[in-house]
Amino acid sequence: MWQYTLKRLLQGVITVWFIATATFVAMHSVPGDPLSGQRAMTEGIRANLEARYGLDRPVTEQYFIYMGNLLRGDFGISFTQQNRQVNDIIREHFPVSATLGVLAILFAALGGVLWGALTALYRNRLPDTIIMFLVILGISVPSFVFAALGQLGLVSINSLLGTSLLPVAGWGTVSHMILPALVLGMGTMAYLTRLMRSSMLEIINSDYVRTARAKGLPPARIFTRHQLRNAILPVITVLGPAIAAITTGGFVVELVFAIPGLGRYFVQAVQQLDYTVIMGTTVFYGAFLVFMVIVVDLLYGWIDPRVRLQ
Amino acid sequence: MSDSPVTLTPEDFSPLLERPDKHGISRPSRSYWQDAWIRLKKNRRAILSLWMIVALVAFALLGPLLWQVDPARQDIDQISQAPGVDRSAIIVAPYSAWDGSLLPGMTANPQLHLAAPPTSQAVRLRWEGVPGANGYRLYRNIFPIDDQLAFGLPIAEFPSAEFPSAEFPSAAAGYYEDRLDLRPRSYYYSLVALDENGVPTTEHQTLEAEVVRVITLEEVRERGLVAATSMPAEGDEVFLALHPLGTDYLGRDMLARLMAGAQVSLFIGFVAPLLYVLLGVVYGSVAGFLGGRVDQVMMRFADFVVALPFLLFMILFQVVFGIGPGESGILPMLVALVVLAWPATARLVRGQVLQIREEAYIGASRLLGARSGYLVWRHMIPNTLGVVLVTLTFAVPSAIFTEAFLSFIGMGVAPPTASWGSMSNEGLATMLTHPHELIFPSLFISVTVLAFNLLGDGLRDALDVRMRSVE
Numbered sequence: 001m002w003q004y005t006l007k008r009l010l011q012g013v014i015t016v017w018f019i020a021t022a023t024f025v026a027m028h029s030v031p032g033d034p035l036s037g038q039r040a041m042t043e044g045i046r047a048n049l050e051a052r053y054g055l056d057r058p059v060t061e062q063y064f065i066y067m068g069n070l071l072r073g074d075f076g077i078s079f080t081q082q083n084r085q086v087n088d089i090i091r092e093h094f095p096v097s098a099t100l101g102v103l104a105i106l107f108a109a110l111g112g113v114l115w116g117a118l119t120a121l122y123r124n125r126l127p128d129t130i131i132m133f134l135v136i137l138g139i140s141v142p143s144f145v146f147a148a149l150g151q152l153g154l155v156s157i158n159s160l161l162g163t164s165l166l167p168v169a170g171w172g173t174v175s176h177m178i179l180p181a182l183v184l185g186m187g188t189m190a191y192l193t194r195l196m197r198s199s200m201l202e203i204i205n206s207d208y209v210r211t212a213r214a215k216g217l218p219p220a221r222i223f224t225r226h227q228l229r230n231a232i233l234p235v236i237t238v239l240g241p242a243i244a245a246i247t248t249g250g251f252v253v254e255l256v257f258a259i260p261g262l263g264r265y266f267v268q269a270v271q272q273l274d275y276t277v278i279m280g281t282t283v284f285y286g287a288f289l290v291f292m293v294i295v296v297d298l299l300y301g302w303i304d305p306r307v308r309l310q
Numbered sequence: 311m312s313d314s315p316v317t318l319t320p321e322d323f324s325p326l327l328e329r330p331d332k333h334g335i336s337r338p339s340r341s342y343w344q345d346a347w348i349r350l351k352k353n354r355r356a357i358l359s360l361w362m363i364v365a366l367v368a369f370a371l372l373g374p375l376l377w378q379v380d381p382a383r384q385d386i387d388q389i390s391q392a393p394g395v396d397r398s399a400i401i402v403a404p405y406s407a408w409d410g411s412l413l414p415g416m417t418a419n420p421q422l423h424l425a426a427p428p429t430s431q432a433v434r435l436r437w438e439g440v441p442g443a444n445g446y447r448l449y450r451n452i453f454p455i456d457d458q459l460a461f462g463l464p465i466a467e468f469p470s471a472e473f474p475s476a477e478f479p480s481a482a483a484g485y486y487e488d489r490l491d492l493r494p495r496s497y498y499y500s501l502v503a504l505d506e507n508g509v510p511t512t513e514h515q516t517l518e519a520e521v522v523r524v525i526t527l528e529e530v531r532e533r534g535l536v537a538a539t540s541m542p543a544e545g546d547e548v549f550l551a552l553h554p555l556g557t558d559y560l561g562r563d564m565l566a567r568l569m570a571g572a573q574v575s576l577f578i579g580f581v582a583p584l585l586y587v588l589l590g591v592v593y594g595s596v597a598g599f600l601g602g603r604v605d606q607v608m609m610r611f612a613d614f615v616v617a618l619p620f621l622l623f624m625i626l627f628q629v630v631f632g633i634g635p636g637e638s639g640i641l642p643m644l645v646a647l648v649v650l651a652w653p654a655t656a657r658l659v660r661g662q663v664l665q666i667r668e669e670a671y672i673g674a675s676r677l678l679g680a681r682s683g684y685l686v687w688r689h690m691i692p693n694t695l696g697v698v699l700v701t702l703t704f705a706v707p708s709a710i711f712t713e714a715f716l717s718f719i720g721m722g723v724a725p726p727t728a729s730w731g732s733m734s735n736e737g738l739a740t741m742l743t744h745p746h747e748l749i750f751p752s753l754f755i756s757v758t759v760l761a762f763n764l765l766g767d768g769l770r771d772a773l774d775v776r777m778r779s780v781e
């Protein structure tokens with residue numbers, strides 16, 4: 001187990017190193033340089049700037065400086081926002097994204113397990129048909145459409161009621177978080193519902209459930225202790241990819257709902273070609289996602305002893 | 311057992327005659343694909359989706375032949391036009407300057423009044439003024455003025471010194487001509503008196519002006535709204551260019567843009583998965599067939615690509631490739647998709663090939679002297695084709711999704727190329743006032759992805775018994 005954990009962590013570190021290197025190479029193969037396109041700049045100022053940012057050194061040396069800085073946890077300085085460090089941007093805005101993401105994951109997981117179990121219990125009856133139709137819809141509709149339609153719907157509800165039921169955009173209070181988290185978790189919830197349903201159906205017909213029933217256990221107890229607990233396992237395995245989906249989905253939801261999260265900053269940086277912010281946030285997000293997948297895998301091994309980890 | 315002795319005759323030991331009725335094939339023999347097709351045809355949702363996809367392809371390919379409107383052409387007379395709205399316009403004389411006089415046929419009154427019928431060319435207002443006012447401020451609103459006295463947009467201010475002037479032709483205290491972005495709708499103009507400090511008082515006069523869309527003869531000719539032979543005169547009614555699904559915020563035809571967007575989305579949706587599934591099949595079958603060290607190294611590399619965060623690297627690729635002037639940005643997206651998305655298919659095909667390699671029929675074929683190429687071509691590929699086809703069907707919606715996502719955040723196709731994702735993004739800004747600009751492209755994305763997902767479900771059920779979803 002320890003050996004496996006160590007191996008996975010090592011693999012993760014190598015992946016992150018590759019992500020960092022790929023980002024570096026990618027950013028340095030973009031035509032032009034970050035200082036071109038500025039207004040009239042004399043040679044002297046340019047040389048000063050290049051020295052300041054280390055752009056006058058050979059690429060290999062720049063790479064080592066960059067890697068060294070990364071190891072010390074220094075992502076550099078923004079090119080478009082004066083005196084703003086990428087670290088500050090991440091420190092300030094990542095908690096917002098994380099709050100939104102955790103809420104969305106919670107909502108998706110709870111909803112997915114609940115709806116999935118429900119559809120399995122009501123197999124081929126009306127609730128099953130209705131929920132499965134909604135699930136297909138949830139898988140097929142992109143998050144930005146959900147976000148926009150959710151906002152549009154909320155505006156009309158607010159104007160119908162005459163009061164503000166929930167704020168339409170912005171960030172700050174719990175009421176700001178509800179709609180974006182719902183929208184963000186929607187696709188994942190649909191996916192998890194589908195997964196939970198098929199895993200539940202498999203378990204309903206299993207021998208140990210029949211045994212439990214034969215023993216005379218009350219159905220509620222069979223449901224919670226035997227069916228639900230076992231059916232949840234496959235849901236846990238896909239939580240890693242689900243976290244990735246919700247993180248990248250956050251880019252769009254934050255954009256639509258004007259939430260000051262890291263995703264919105266990342267998209268803005270990409271649009272403004274703010275190289276250091278792109279590099280910093282990509283490496284940060286990359287590392288975050290890679291390690292989340294590892295954590296989920298390890299968690300799965302810990303929860304389900306049947307999974308043999310070599 | 312009966313006690314009676316059994317007597318055996320030599321006939322009992324003669325070979326049985328061939329009885330064709332016993333071993334005959336009672337039903338027509340069907341191939342795997344025929345069987346799958348029959349199963350698919352029974353799935354009504356999948357067939358409906360298949361027709362939906364055919365319709366979408368026709369929309370993208372045949373649509374532009376029937377509806378020959380340039381998706382990048384702007385119709386500045388009809389900006390953000392909702393679908394199916396009245397589009398007639400009256401021909402009028404070209405604009406000429408106005409001196410504040412009352413047009414014949416219009417009546418003056420002491421309140422704020424119109425000096426000429428209000429048109430989208432100009433709204434001409436006159437007023438007598440309020441006693442004791444130290445100047446006026448004119449407002450325009452698109453909503454009626456209620457007790458809240460929300461007058462809307464202040465459009466002009468008149469210090470009292472200017473009016474009344476001696477040369478002014480009538481008793482009017484002032485006049486104003488509004489030419490600011492007039493649309494065919496009702497406007498509510500309010501004239502608010504200012505006090506001695508120039509601060510608005512509650513003293514106001516309000517006027518509702520129903521603006522009529524007008525067009526000059528020259529514009530009619532320029533835009534080809536009437537046949538070259540006909541001679542329209544002033545006062546005639548002409549119809550502006552038809553936009554069945556309305557126009558966007560730049561006055562571009564929505565239907566033409568949706569068709570152009572369908573071409574982009576379906577191109578990415580079909581070509582990218584075809585390419586990367588093909589790459590994955592080749593990679594996976596080579597790894598699976600060769601096995602051993604080569605397989606290990608190849609799969610380690612695939613694992614590595616899988617570990618990369620997909621959308622993050624898609625965005626990075628788009629940044630690196632950059633989109634030069636005049637380029638649509640479709641090609642970089644295609645390349646990035648192929649580079650990042652192949653390992654899933656490669657893993658799947660490798661697993662299948664490893665499994666099939668051990669099957670008895672492969673051993674039998676080998677014993678009969680089949681070569682590797684024959685084995686791969688005749689046994690391995692046909693037997694993995696079902697799985698690959700299902701993967702391909704599910705890869706299409708995910709590619710369309712990715713394209714829409716990237717275009718939505720502005721990292722996909724470059725303007726003026728239309729894409730459903732970028733159209734949704736543009737529609738977001740005017741969501742409240744012109745929802746059709748958001749709803750149409752979103753609907754197209756959702757319906758397309760839905761159709762491919764349902765078809766994929768149906769294909770999986772029809773083609774592969776092992777992968778069949780529990781229903």
